[in-house]
Amino acid sequence: MDMLGMYPTFYVPAVGTAWVMGIIGVIHVVASHTSVGASFLFALLETKAYRENKPELMSFIKKYGMFLLVFSYIIGSITGPGIWYAITVASPRGVGGLIHNFVWVWAAEWVYFTVEVIGVYALVYLIGKVDPKTHLKLTWSFALASWATMLLIVGILSFMMWPGHENWYLTGSTNDAFYNLNFFAHLGTRTGSMFVMAAVVGLMVASRMQDASLRASVARFIAPVGLVGGLFAVMMFLYYLQTLPNNAIVMLNTHLLPVYAQGMVAVFVVSTLWLLLAWWKPHHIHTSLAVALFAFIAVVGVWPEERMRESMRKPYVAGQYIYGNQVIARDVPGKGIEGEVDKIAENGLLKLHPFIPDRLRTVTDSNRLEVGRTLAKIACANCHALESGAPLRNIPDKFHGATDEDLIAAFLNGPLKHGTQPYMPRIDLPEAEVQAIAHFIATVNKGVDIDAVIAEQRTSVVDARKD
Ligand code: HEC
Known part of the structure; x- marks a missing residue:
């Protein structure tokens, strides 16, 4: 691909x-x-x-x-x-x-x-x-x-x-x-x-x-x-x-x-x-x-x-x-450029983005949080800070501190997927990727130390492989 x-x-x-x-x-x-x-x-x-x-x-x-x-x-x-x-x-x-x-x-x-x-x-x-x-x-x-x-x-x-x-x-x-x-x-x-x-x-x-x-x-x-x-x-x-x-x-x-x-x-x-x-x-x-x-x-x-x-x-x-998130929004025939939103909707960012580490290309229970953070950085962070309280329209506050993953996923599967907010890109992602982002945002809102959890998940995956 x-x-x-x-x-x-x-x-x-x-x-x-x-x-x-x-x-x-x-x-x-x-x-x-x-x-x-x-x-x-x-x-x-x-x-x-x-x-x-x-x-x-x-x-x-x-x-x-x-x-x-x-x-x-x-x-x-x-x-x-x-x-x-x-x-x-x-x-x-x-x-x-x-x-x-x-x-x-x-x-x-x-x-x-x-x-x-x-x-x-x-x-x-x-x-x-x-x-x-x-x-x-x-x-x-x-x-x-x-x-x-x-x-x-x-x-x-x-x-x-x-x-x-x-x-x-x-x-x-x-x-x-x-x-x-x-x-x-x-x-x-x-x-x-x-x-x-x-x-x-x-x-x-x-x-x-x-x-x-x-x-x-x-x-x-x-x-x-x-x-x-x-x-x-x-x-x-x-x-x-x-x-x-x-x-x-x-x-x-x-x-x-x-x-x-x-x-x-x-x-x-x-x-x-x-x-x-x-x-x-x-x-x-x-x-x-x-x-x-x-x-x-x-x-x-x-x-x-x-x-x-x-x-x-x-x-x-x-x-x-x-x-803003670097995705090409539409075809520009004069420059031979093709829109990418539909391709991403079909195949997902994890498959199409060249800089995703291989261990994150498929969502699993043990990497969901890290995948979510990576995807949020790619898809949202050009316009939104990811830390609560940060000055650049930070995502946790934009979701009013919500910890309900379904609620967050509903926003991603609603306005974002259909591109109804005139000031936000159309971000149409496969369900597993939506869930990963929702999981990440909800976890941030719970006040969990994301870095620590991810570090722990990574070492346990490495240990499991060794066994
Ligand atoms: C190209 C820039 C851009 C990207 C990328 C972007 N947003 Fe936004 N988003 C905005 C702007 C602009 C607003 C308007 C709010 C403001 O300025 O405070 C907004 C508002 C929001 C709001 C508040 C609801 C609303 O409609 O005002 C939420 C929630 C949100 N964004 C979530 C996300 C998530 C999640 C992603 C990534 C999956 C994302 N945004 C990607 C620009 C962006």
Whole structure:
């Protein structure tokens, strides 16, 4: 029998794999959006300095550029590859699917990123060393290269939500994947937000400047850019909501907005007030306040935003054809890909998954618990932690601590088998596998030390063989 092209499952106990990715991702987004936004702030400010002959403004650009070099670029460059490692082990097939679509897009992004990094060094170190007009050109090239990296990544990220049309499934073409339904809305939202991020960090840098009148003129310049960016981001976000698939709308209305809506409104109100204050009374911009505002926006704004985008996409990780648990959800003729859900229903994961140890391929009384744990890791753990109380929608709590195996099996044989929950994959398994998962979940809920029981069962099987 042909095995499925599945990889081993990477599971981080208690935290949940998706959270590892989420934490790295949020740090990356804060750093990268600040850098891209700042590149445009620099270009605009330098144009003003050049036109109005105010070379003193360049001292702010130098200071902010240095800050970016030390913080954003180092943090961004560490977390960028961190994201790659995390997603590759967490969702190997998701990443594989994206690479098969976008390898040249990523290559192009890398080229722009190289220009961006060289650009930021050149920009900072060449102030006053080349003539102002050349420097201005350099700054604009830096800004455009920075934004190009964002544009290319957004095409890939928004394809992860869905292509939004049937074409791609038939053609498999990169263009059909890249210009997906929510590409422009998503790009607009991020472009607007990058100005807000850059303005908020810019105010932090400006607050450290000695010269009070220069500080005021810089703050007065930055604040309206952030305000216009914020307004644009909100408008584009409302448009973005119109481009989402049905599963995302359900997830948003039932699980996400009830938790995050207040925080989002709070971030909008607080950052608007902050930028208005900076505009109106620039000498009130104190460093401690500026740092607090930045932390507030990063934690209450960016974390929910990224978490929402990741959660809304459920049950898929990419293109509405790869489920979070790495199973292929449907045929994609354009790429020669076949759906796997029915094959699994017929033969079971234990037979089709290449990384199941042989001793677990058939369920017996002495391995049921271990098989159940293995299957739960493969089928559920990409989206659910397996430990009670863990933050990533942990399974024991989702079953309200139930210890009745039949009750748990009824859920697996009902909504999961038939795929009736829009945010969960259709997971249709043979009865023995359902029973094993139900047995595992019920045992966890009884508070039994699973590792100890499994270790004991294994040694007794080995002993039995020896006899
Ligand atoms: C692709 C992601 C994904 C996979 C895989 C997945 N689930 Fe879920 N599950 C979700 C989401 C999203 C929710 C919504 C609840 C939330 O966010 O808190 C959910 C909710 C649930 C609930 C609560 C009932 C409900 O409908 O809201 C149960 C029980 C559950 N899952 C069990 C399982 C089991 C058991 C497996 C594995 C056999 C599994 N899930 C696999 C994403 C997933």
